[in-house]
Amino acid sequence: xxxxxxxxxxxxxxxxxxxxxxxxxxxxxxxxxxxxxxxxxxxxxxxxxxxxxxxxxxxxxxxxxxxxxxxxxxxxxxxxxxxxxxxxxxxxxxxxxxxxxxxxxxxxxxxxxxxxxxxxxxxxxxxxxxxxxxxxxxxxxxxxxxxxxxxxxxxxxxxxxxxxxxxxxxxxxxxxxxxxxxxxxxxxxxxxxxxxxx
Numbered sequence: 001x002x003x004x005x006x007x008x009x010x011x012x013x014x015x016x017x018x019x020x021x022x023x024x025x026x027x028x029x030x031x032x033x034x035x036x037x038x039x040x041x042x043x044x045x046x047x048x049x050x051x052x053x054x055x056x057x058x059x060x061x062x063x064x065x066x067x068x069x070x071x072x073x074x075x076x077x078x079x080x081x082x083x084x085x086x087x088x089x090x091x092x093x094x095x096x097x098x099x100x101x102x103x104x105x106x107x108x109x110x111x112x113x114x115x116x117x118x119x120x121x122x123x124x125x126x127x128x129x130x131x132x133x134x135x136x137x138x139x140x141x142x143x144x145x146x147x148x149x150x151x152x153x154x155x156x157x158x159x160x161x162x163x164x165x166x167x168x169x170x171x172x173x174x175x176x177x178x179x180x181x182x183x184x185x186x187x188x189x190x191x192x193x194x195x196x197x198x
Contacts, residue, residue, distance in 0.1 A: 012050050015040050016061050023061075024103035028110060031058075059120030062111055063127050065104040069097045070131035077138055083147040086138065087160060087196060088189035094164045095185045098171060106172050109165070132157070149198050159195045163188060 001009070018040035023031045033054040037044050051057040076093035080086040098105045111117060117124060139156065142148045148156070167188065171179045 008050065011042060011046060012060075015042055015047060015050065015057060016064055018042075019057055019061050020065075020103050020107060023107050023111075033057075053119075055116045055119055058111065058116035059123060061107065062117055063124060065101075065108045066124070066127060067131065068101065068104060069094060069108065070128075070134075072097055074131065074134050077135065083142045084193050084197070086142075087148075087193040090135070090160060091164055091189040091192050092185055094161070095167065095181060095188065098168045099181055099185075102172070105168055109169050109172055146198055148196050151196075156196060160192055163192060 015036065019031075019036045022035045022039050026035060033044065033047065036054075036057065037047060047054070047057060051060055073090050073093045076089040077086050080089050136153055139148055143150050151159070167179070167181070167184050171181050171184075
C-alpha cells in the first residue's frame with residue numbers, strides 16, 4: 001500500500017470511529033454530517049471523497065459493525081468441537097458483543113430502521129450473505145448428519161438469532177434497562193440449542 005493509500009485508509013478509519021462516537025453520544029438526531037466532520041476534524045469534501053455521501057459513511061459504519069459481530073460469532077463457532085457447543089458459542093458470542101461493544105451494537109440495531117442505509121442495501125446484503133453463508137456452511141453438514149433440525153435456513157436463523165437480537169434490542173433501550181444480560185448469557189445458549197436440535 002502506497003503512503004497515499006495508507007493516509008486514505010487512516011482517514012476512513014478515523015471518520016468511522018468518530019461517527020460511531022457521535023452516534024453513541026448524540027443518538028439518531030445528533031448523527032449528522034456536521035457533527036461527524038466537527039468531531040473528526042475531517043473536511044466535508046474529504047468525507048464525500050471517501051464515502052460519496054453521508055449515507056455512504058453510515059452504510060460503511062453499519063458494515064464495519066456488522067462484520068465485527070459476525071466475525072466474532074464465526075470465530076467462536078468454528079473453534080467448537082460439537083454441534084451443541086457450536087450453537088451455544090454462536091449465541092454467547094453475540095451476547096458478549098452487546099456487552100463489550102455497546103456503541104457498535106446500538107448503532108447496528110437502531111440504524112436498521114434509519115433512512116441512511118436504504119441506498120446501500122445491495123452492499124449490506126452482500127456482506128450479510130457472505131458472513132451468514134459461513135454460518136450456514138457450518139450448519140449444513142450437521143443438518144445432514146441429523147444433529148440440527150432439518151428446517152429451512154431462514155427458520156433456523158430466526159430460532160438461533162431471533163431471541164438474541166430481541167435481547168440486544170431490549171438491553172440497548174432504557175425502557176428495558178432491567179434486563180440482565182449476564183443472566184441471558186447463562187440461560188439463552190442452552191435454551192436456544194434445545195430449540196434447534198432434532
